[in-house]
Amino acid sequence: MKKAINVVVENFNTMRTGRANPAILDKIMVDYYGVPTPLKSLASVAVPDASTLIVSPFDRSGLRDVEKAILESDIGINPNNDGEKIRLNIPPMTQDRRKELSKKVSKMGEDGKVAVRNVRKDAMKRLDKHDFPKDSRKDLEDSIQKITDRYVKAVDDLIKTKSEELMKV
Structure with a gap:
């Protein structure tokens, strides 16, 4: 029963609440060299302010793969790629x-x-x-x-x- 509670908490953490929270990216899988890999294994996620997440891939060659995985996910945020990192601006919710x-x-x-x-x-x-x-x-x-x-x-x-x-x- 404790495991069921933990799963519910994990699922709730991956939901977007209008504030930047790195946990919303936890379930994103990136197709990295043909292998599905969790995003958090390929990049670090920083929260510079309440409405922005910055994803910095450890390997810059995987930047496009990370960007594609974020676009295909159901979090509803468009990534901005600057060549080194990906900026995710969290819009206010309606x-x-x-x-x-x-x-x-x-x-x-x-x-x-x-x-x-x-x-x-x-x-x-x-x-x-x-x-x-x-x-x-x-x-x-x-x-x-x-x-x-x-x-x-x-x-x-x-x-x-x-x-x-x-x-x-």
Whole structure:
């Protein structure tokens, strides 16, 4: 269940909130000499101000590949290539885009809750494999449900926090 929470947090970090955050580039894969390679393995990312990211490839020959990968990604930012580094200017978000991203946050959160519930289901199946007395079994099922409820509430809190962050102008 902790892994499911961590995945939700990672997914939320890759979402653009109107401020420059290097984590939005974490999931971008660059076709580097025919091999899909994570962007963070090929370049450093700096944040000079609240609305700009600068991507500096370690190998300048891969600059075009990095630029192409950023263009093809779904982050919605056009890269500016100056021959040495790539500048990403983060535009301010419109209210419609904020609402759209808020819906996406809700969907990601629901996926996280489903993952937590699947862990609960697996734990319940493991209980079936063992021969426990009825009262002990009931206590174990109740404790598994309490843990599940706690993690589902944690996901709900994450959704609420990220949605508020997105809606803040």
